[in-house]
Amino acid sequence: xxxxxxxxxxxxxxxxxxxxxxxxxxxxxxxxxxxxxxxxxxxxxxxxxxxxxxxxxxxxxxxxxxxxxxxxxxxxxxxxxxxxxxxxxxxxxxxxxxxxxxxxxxxxxxxxxxxxxxxxxxxxxxxxxxxxxxxxxxxxxxxxxxxxxxxxxxxxxxxxxxxxxxxxxxxxxxxxxxxxxxxxxxxxxxxxxxxxxxxxxxxxxxxxxxxxxxxxxxx
Amino acid sequence: xxxxxxxxxxxxxxxxxxxxxxxxxxxxxxxxxxxxxxxxxxxxxxxxxxxxxxxxxxxxxxxxxxxxxxxxxxxxxxxxxxxxxxxxxxxxxxxxxxxxxxxxxxxxxxxxxxxxxxxxxxxxxxxxxxxxxxxxxxxxxxxxxxxxxxxxxxxxxxxxxxxxxxxxxxxxxxxxxxxxxxxxxxxxxxxxxxxxxxxxxxxxxxxxxxxxxxxxxxxxxxxxxxxxxxxxxxxxxxxxxxxxxxxxxxxxxxxxxxxxxxxxxxxxxxxxxxxxxxxxxxxxxxxxxxxxxxxxxxxxxxxxxxxxxxxxxxxxxxxxxxxxxxxxxxxxxxxxxxxxxxxxxxxxxxxxxxxxxxxxxxxxxxxxxxxxxxxxxxxxxxxxxxxxxxxxxxxxxxxxxxxxxxxxxxxxxxxxxxxxxxxxxxxxxxxxxxxxxxxxxxxxxxxxxxxxxxxxxxxxxxxxxxxxxxxxxxxxxxxxxxxxxxxxxxxxxxxxxxxxxxxxxxxxxxxxxxxxxxxxxxxxxxxxxxxxxxxxxxxxxxxxxxxxxxxxxxxxxxxxxxxxxxxxxxxxxxxxxxxxxxxxxxxxxxxxxxxxxxxxxxxxxxxxxxxxxxxxxxxxxxxxxxxxxxxxxxxxxxxxxxxxxxxxxxxxxxxxxxxxxxxxxxxxxxxxxxxxxxxxxxxxxxxxxxxxxxxxxxxxxxxxxxxxxxxxxxxxxxxxxxxxxxxxxxxxxxxxxxxxx
Ligand code: SF4
Ligand code: SF4
Numbered sequence: 001x002x003x004x005x006x007x008x009x010x011x012x013x014x015x016x017x018x019x020x021x022x023x024x025x026x027x028x029x030x031x032x033x034x035x036x037x038x039x040x041x042x043x044x045x046x047x048x049x050x051x052x053x054x055x056x057x058x059x060x061x062x063x064x065x066x067x068x069x070x071x072x073x074x075x076x077x078x079x080x081x082x083x084x085x086x087x088x089x090x091x092x093x094x095x096x097x098x099x100x101x102x103x104x105x106x107x108x109x110x111x112x113x114x115x116x117x118x119x120x121x122x123x124x125x126x127x128x129x130x131x132x133x134x135x136x137x138x139x140x141x142x143x144x145x146x147x148x149x150x151x152x153x154x155x156x157x158x159x160x161x162x163x164x165x166x167x168x169x170x171x172x173x174x175x176x177x178x179x180x181x182x183x184x185x186x187x188x189x190x191x192x193x194x195x196x197x198x199x200x201x202x203x204x205x206x207x208x209x210x211x212x213x214x215x216x217x218x219x
Numbered sequence: 220x221x222x223x224x225x226x227x228x229x230x231x232x233x234x235x236x237x238x239x240x241x242x243x244x245x246x247x248x249x250x251x252x253x254x255x256x257x258x259x260x261x262x263x264x265x266x267x268x269x270x271x272x273x274x275x276x277x278x279x280x281x282x283x284x285x286x287x288x289x290x291x292x293x294x295x296x297x298x299x300x301x302x303x304x305x306x307x308x309x310x311x312x313x314x315x316x317x318x319x320x321x322x323x324x325x326x327x328x329x330x331x332x333x334x335x336x337x338x339x340x341x342x343x344x345x346x347x348x349x350x351x352x353x354x355x356x357x358x359x360x361x362x363x364x365x366x367x368x369x370x371x372x373x374x375x376x377x378x379x380x381x382x383x384x385x386x387x388x389x390x391x392x393x394x395x396x397x398x399x400x401x402x403x404x405x406x407x408x409x410x411x412x413x414x415x416x417x418x419x420x421x422x423x424x425x426x427x428x429x430x431x432x433x434x435x436x437x438x439x440x441x442x443x444x445x446x447x448x449x450x451x452x453x454x455x456x457x458x459x460x461x462x463x464x465x466x467x468x469x470x471x472x473x474x475x476x477x478x479x480x481x482x483x484x485x486x487x488x489x490x491x492x493x494x495x496x497x498x499x500x501x502x503x504x505x506x507x508x509x510x511x512x513x514x515x516x517x518x519x520x521x522x523x524x525x526x527x528x529x530x531x532x533x534x535x536x537x538x539x540x541x542x543x544x545x546x547x548x549x550x551x552x553x554x555x556x557x558x559x560x561x562x563x564x565x566x567x568x569x570x571x572x573x574x575x576x577x578x579x580x581x582x583x584x585x586x587x588x589x590x591x592x593x594x595x596x597x598x599x600x601x602x603x604x605x606x607x608x609x610x611x612x613x614x615x616x617x618x619x620x621x622x623x624x625x626x627x628x629x630x631x632x633x634x635x636x637x638x639x640x641x642x643x644x645x646x647x648x649x650x651x652x653x654x655x656x657x658x659x660x661x662x663x664x665x666x667x668x669x670x671x672x673x674x675x676x677x678x679x680x681x682x683x684x685x686x687x688x689x690x691x692x693x694x695x696x697x698x699x700x701x702x703x704x705x706x707x708x709x710x711x712x713x714x715x716x717x718x719x720x721x722x723x724x725x726x727x728x729x730x731x732x733x734x735x736x737x738x739x740x741x742x743x744x745x746x747x748x749x750x751x752x753x754x755x756x757x758x759x760x761x762x763x764x765x766x767x768x769x770x771x772x773x774x775x776x777x778x779x780x781x782x783x784x785x786x787x788x789x790x791x792x793x794x795x796x797x798x799x800x801x802x803x804x805x806x807x808x809x810x811x812x813x814x815x816x817x818x819x820x821x822x823x824x825x826x827x828x829x830x831x832x833x834x835x836x837x838x839x840x841x842x843x844x845x846x847x848x849x850x851x852x853x854x855x856x857x858x859x860x861x862x863x864x865x866x867x868x869x870x871x872x873x874x875x876x877x878x879x880x881x882x883x884x885x886x887x888x889x890x891x892x893x894x895x896x897x898x899x900x901x902x903x904x905x906x907x908x909x910x911x912x913x914x915x916x917x918x919x920x921x922x923x924x925x926x927x928x929x930x931x932x933x934x935x936x937x938x939x940x941x942x943x944x945x946x947x948x949x950x951x952x953x954x955x956x957x958x959x960x
Contacts, residue, residue, distance in 0.1 A: 059487050062505045062527055062536050063402075065320070069291035069532055070444075072428075073437045079428035080291045081327055082379070090379045093320070094401050100374040105554035109378070110402045111369060114525050114540035114556050115488070171426065191444065193534035195502035 029124030051143030060196035067188035121179035127158035225432030226286030237337030253814035254285030259301025274415035283332035285816035289323035289429035294818035296531035305394035315406035318530035324381035327425025384420035386595025407597035432850025450827030459766035474766030498828035516576025569604035582638035594649035676716035740791035758805035799921035811862035882933035929959035
């Protein structure tokens with residue numbers, strides 16, 4: 001059986017223009033795949049386009065939430081909120097990705113070992129696939145999966161199914177709020193005071209995603 | 220939601236614990252007072268009752284955000300807590316502050332402030348989820364440490380809840396107690412006020428937004444953010460690195476810009492080696508401050524420092540996330556991690572007698588810091604630990620404590636600088652009378668020094684005070700150390716006002732020294748006389764400790780306040796009006812920040828690291844932020860005037876609470892050591908921070924003139940109060956005979 005790690009160690013490359021499915025995709029996107037059967041085509045697929053991924057390095061994140069703020073600032077009306085930000089820091093800031101555990105002191109988060117693990121959109125196709133309105137499509141230039149507000153009815157399927165849980169529905173406008181990579185120049189990355197959050201090409205993203213995954217597990 | 224303005228959430232929440240009634244009112248009532256501290260002082264003015272104690276049911280406590288918190292403006296996440304304070308003589312009003320993410324969350328939930336009033340019959344906690352606000356039983360939380368309280372409430376609400384809580388210190392009505400929020404942030408002096416009201420904690424989840432004025436564009440917000448990043452330095456606005464770096468013309472050990480070559484986040488899973496941190500590298504801003512260096516020394520810090528931390532929206536990160544595995548293995552604590560800053564680490568170290576850097580000091584600071592925070596104990600800027608250390612050095616405890624209590628304390632551990640001592644020490648303070656034995660030590664330290672001294676600063680018999688004996692005996696302590704010998708008072712009755720190691724600065728309030736004459740001569744001294752506790756003011760520190768050469772700082776100071784505004788530290792010249800203007804400016808900016816609520820450890824930014832700008836900063840940033848966020852176009856002077864309104868109200872309320880028309884002689888009085896230390900030196904000599912009695916009186920004359928206060932009494936005149944739309948305040952004071960003629 002090929003494990004994720006072995007696959008990566010074997011020098012898997014991610015090439016622009018190729019359609020990927022199975023293990024590599026599930027690894028890159030975190031879109032649930034427990035089996036390594038790469039022929040199972042029910043698994044999410046990803047067409048790799050130019051651009052790449054936003055990934056946060058939890059070693060470098062200092063929990064300032066400036067990324068969340070810049071994201072709020074740069075989308076639509078200038079209203080700041082963790083709910084309207086497409087990057088999510090608050091939801092695992094204090095106790096880590098698994099919420100409050102009995103041994104919270106040993107887990108991630110401000111009340112744990114001090115490690116903060118923000119979640120970013122991995123531009124997989126899940127939201128696009130589940131949207132009954134076909135309101136989510138690919139921006140060919142940036143590779144971002146973007147929401148067309150005039151088609152979005154705020155049903156919330158995308159938010160429910162998002163493997164990273166980074167999509168929310170705006171309480172007021174009832175539109176889906178999803179990372180659009182800021183037309184290729186993400187605001188969150190620009191304001192990060194440690195460079196913890198970066199925009200990686202798909203190829204470089206592999207190592208970063210691997211690191212990030214490590215911090216998503218229970219300690 | 221109030222649609223008229225950006226920034227403010229629009230509502231203030233009023234929680235009456237006696238009746239259980241929770242109501243909402245509009246924030247617009249308070250717009251003239253900005254927010255934060257302004258709301259706190261206005262509420263306490265409006266609800267003044269004569270002679271009440273901090274822990275009386277009639278006392279109110281206000282937790283407030285300002286119009287900038289949650290807006291994303293840089294360093295805007297402070298929370299102000301205002302109430303009467305039991306650590307201060309007469310339990311006068313003070314404001315304490317914590318950072319973290321609490322006030323943004325309060326705003327996201329739709330509120331600018333919470334007014335807590337009354338007293339619950341049983342322990343409760345306040346649950347806020349947007350519009351849903353309820354009081355929940357807290358019987359099972361009563362007695363629980365702060366960290367587990369955070370966890371329990373977060374388990375009930377969801378981990379995104381921001382929680383403020385008191386520990387056993389506050390519950391046991393220990394005066395020196397705090398209110399804290401996650402990430403090591405604590406506000407000093409009011410824990411017991413919540414304890415007396417039986418309010419254990421507040422948990423908030425806000426899913427709404429902080430709206431920014433419709434007239435403001437995203438580009439404007441980013442442009443201002445970039446402008447600030449172009450001139451901001453490190454913590455306290457240190458704008459030159461602490462050690463030489465190739466890009467920097469200057470370096471200075473006064474600067475808190477400590478991140479640079481040789482500094483490592485060594486406890487990180489993958490150690491981060493910092494190298495140079497050039498001022499124009501915006502993705503190294505959070506690496507500049509690296510305060511662990513100063514608390515633990517480089518060698519220790521490089522081993523145990525994991526990353527910096529801090530408040531919402533702040534790129535500076537003055538907090539230290541420390542990993543000391545011995546906390547778990549040797550000291551049997553449930554964690555090996557602690558995050559804190561400043562007195563959170565320094566108080567245990569002072570208490571143990573200030574050992575030098577090394578493992579022992581690291582253990583004392585991390586283990587002591589854990590107990591202080593978990594119990595919710597306040598150091599009162601080191602006063603707690605100064606008393607402990609100084610009385611130990613003078614062998615006073617042997618005289619002051621009953622023999623069996625003295626014998627029960629592990630003094631050998633103390634002498635060995637063994638951090639195990641910290642457990643018993645802070646437990647004594649937090650649990651007071653319920654801790655084993657007589658516990659005179661813990662009850663005294665927890666109660667606040669002003670209770671135990673007479674007008675000359677001499678100590679009463681501690682047990683008599685604790686037992687409320689009507690005519691307490693004196694303790695009969697004398698100055699008897701060898702080091703006292705070159706002072707004239709050797710052999711005299713011991714007085715806390717004479718002891719320069721104890722550092723009581725404001726004699727009338729019995730408040731500790733804090734960036735007073737030791738930092739900026741008369742400027743620091745003056746601003747420490749006006750507030751009821753230390754003003755926690757860094758307005759002056761951000762200039763004088765920026766690290767630029769003295770000539771540059773003096774030039775900036777002169778352009779702001781006139782010639783002679785700033786003397787080199789420890790080489791002071793006589794008082795002049797420029798210094799009085801400087802002192803007033805510091806306080807106005809301080810009050811501004813506590814109202815907005817911005818970080819006064821970072822703002823104002825008078826200087827910058829940018830040589831192209833001739834190292835100049837921009838003191839109008841606060842008003843630029845305010846204008847953009849609220850949409851109310853406001854100049855720097857207009858905003859300063861609003862802040863001065865709050866400062867004038869602060870003074871008037873102090874007059875009212877003291878019922879004392881003579882502030883000059885009964886409030887603005889410095890301790891004797893400030894004038895008498897360094898007996899071989901005179902005021903003005905190089906190397907001494909001593910002040911001169913007549914010169915300080917001249918200082919008060921000049922300062923009162925700047926403030927529009929009556930020269931004889933130091934009370935704001937009617938004309939001054941009316942100028943700041945405080946005519947109603949003048950009327951009230953006049954009716955009570957407290958307004959100068
Ligand atoms: S801006 Fe950077 S350091 Fe701050 S929370 Fe976001 S990822 Fe972390
Ligand atoms: S400098 Fe420190 S206290 Fe000030 S906002 Fe930043 S983290 Fe908070």
